[in-house]
Amino acid sequence: MFKVYGTSVSGNCYKVKLLLEQLGKQYQWQEVNSLTGETRTPEFLAINANGRVPVLQIEHGRYLPESNAILCYLADGTEFWPAExxxxxxxxxxxxxxxxxxxxxxxxxxxxxxxxxxxxxxxxxxxxxxxxxxxxxxxxxxxxxxxxxxxxxxxxxxxxxxxxxxxxxxxxxxxxxxxxxxxxxxxxxxxxxxxxxxxxx
Amino acid sequence: MFKVYGTSVSGNCYKVKLLLEQLGKQYQWQEVNSLTGETRTPEFLAINANGRVPVLQIEHGRYLPESNAILCYLADGTEFWPAExxxxxxxxxxxxxxxxxxxxxxxxxxxxxxxxxxxxxxxxxxxxxxxxxxxxxxxxxxxxxxxxxxxxxxxxxxxxxxxxxxxxxxxxxxxxxxxxxxxxxxxxxxxxxxxxxxxxx
Structure with missing residues (x-):
């Protein structure tokens, strides 16, 4: 199951949530509050050295940052990203x-x-x-x-x-x-x- | 043959040139000087409403802006963009x-x-x-x-x-x-x- 590290009120994080819902995928949402510095802790920087949400955990120890790259990953092979x-x-x-x-x-x-x-x-x-x-x-x-x-x-x-x-x-x-x-x-x-x-x- | 609208000293435009050269593709380079406002003329805005270079002319009347989207288009199906x-x-x-x-x-x-x-x-x-x-x-x-x-x-x-x-x-x-x-x-x-x-x- 995918795990999303995200700030709920962030539009960039919402993109990932919306697509996961529309794909009907199960996922776990890990709330990270970027407004209070939680994306700048050593623990979070180990997940994304650029210190930003959202991040998608693809598998154990494998993380994908950048909202739009996550959309492409999730949409790959589906009708949400044209193949032509x-x-x-x-x-x-x-x-x-x-x-x-x-x-x-x-x-x-x-x-x-x-x-x-x-x-x-x-x-x-x-x-x-x-x-x-x-x-x-x-x-x-x-x-x-x-x-x-x-x-x-x-x-x-x-x-x-x-x-x-x-x-x-x-x-x-x-x-x-x-x-x-x-x-x-x-x-x-x-x-x-x-x-x-x-x-x- | 591809036509590139670009400013030679721009790194974003250089990306497209470098990949075209490395792919061994023939192309025409149309110099557009973004430093002197040539990307803000009505003629250029008809090509890219966002007023930026580079733009790739894919076919007559069909234009693709955004340097990194152009790289993806050109690299699609080649070793320059991993397929996995x-x-x-x-x-x-x-x-x-x-x-x-x-x-x-x-x-x-x-x-x-x-x-x-x-x-x-x-x-x-x-x-x-x-x-x-x-x-x-x-x-x-x-x-x-x-x-x-x-x-x-x-x-x-x-x-x-x-x-x-x-x-x-x-x-x-x-x-x-x-x-x-x-x-x-x-x-x-x-x-x-x-x-x-x-x-x-």
Missing amino acids: RREKAETLQWMFFEQYSHEPYVAVARFIKKFLPPDHPRQAELPRLVERGYQALDVMEKHLAERRYMVGQRYSIADIALFAYTHVASDGGMDLGRYVAIDTWIERVKAQPRFVPLPAE | RREKAETLQWMFFEQYSHEPYVAVARFIKKFLPPDHPRQAELPRLVERGYQALDVMEKHLAERRYMVGQRYSIADIALFAYTHVASDGGMDLGRYVAIDTWIERVKAQPRFVPLPAE
């Missing part, structure tokens, strides 16, 4: 987009606004993060205006990766009301079989 | 590590120090970027201390993705002299068949 060469690469394209151009703004703005005190010095980062977050959402809106899903004709791990923080972008101060295609796509993702929500707290 | 499920995911793990925990520090420090004027306000970002860059290099050093390559027993696209900016980390003010395993690995990468260097200017 170009669609396989386009799935990765959107997952790299998510980690480079989306998550560092949409997720970090949410972290600062939702989890740090209102007088924390990092609040000063918000205007730039929100601006860059909107740029990423603009790219998604343009793409989804002509499509039902991020890649091809069906729901995939590209949708899971981007849904995780997009649907809670308002937590970081972004107004999703201006995005018609994204809003429709969010409802489409929520209507998928075995969908489970991101825990609020 | 766990190694395939570990390859992606290091490529996501590169884009999230390494490139935003090691590459951005290089960009600021090498390509911006010495009195540019962004020079103020350097201390933090160098600190985070060292954290990423520490993770690589620990991993490479026990291995010849990033994944498994052979050179792969994980090595290409991480080599691109690691071997020029000194451009951003990081001292590679303290990393014995990384230094040996850099020489190992440079000794691969059909290796080509990153253009200096």
Whole structure:
């Protein structure tokens, strides 16, 4: 059985939970609170030297970090990761987009606004993060205006990766009301079989 | 024949060039200068709405952005991307590590120090970027201390993705002299068949 080391309120960790639920896989969830430094202990660094969650324990002593690499591992050979060469690469394209151009703004703005005190010095980062977050959402809106899903004709791990923080972008101060295609796509993702929500707290 | 839209001095673009050379593929290189705003023109945004290089033209009117997704596309079915499920995911793990925990520090420090004027306000970002860059290099050093390559027993696209900016980390003010395993690995990468260097200017 898989074991996931994760912080429940983290979108990156939620990605793994959502896919495991949708695959109908049994798993054990080991809560690790990244907000209180539990990902920086010697014990956790022995599991992931980069000190981040989620981490998937594949077998005894074998650990896989990086949320999107975990999605690819779990989805390998299933309908959640297209097998056709170009669609396989386009799935990765959107997952790299998510980690480079989306998550560092949409997720970090949410972290600062939702989890740090209102007088924390990092609040000063918000205007730039929100601006860059909107740029990423603009790219998604343009793409989804002509499509039902991020890649091809069906729901995939590209949708899971981007849904995780997009649907809670308002937590970081972004107004999703201006995005018609994204809003429709969010409802489409929520209507998928075995969908489970991101825990609020 | 593939066409690559790229900036020659960019490590992300160099990844694609290096793999194409090592695969022995013919390709056309379309120089796009991201430093002078050529990735923000309406013509280029029609190719990649996210306004970044590299982009691979797969066929007429079909474009694939994101350097690491391009590497996966080109390496699919070759020895450069392991086919075994766990190694395939570990390859992606290091490529996501590169884009999230390494490139935003090691590459951005290089960009600021090498390509911006010495009195540019962004020079103020350097201390933090160098600190985070060292954290990423520490993770690589620990991993490479026990291995010849990033994944498994052979050179792969994980090595290409991480080599691109690691071997020029000194451009951003990081001292590679303290990393014995990384230094040996850099020489190992440079000794691969059909290796080509990153253009200096």
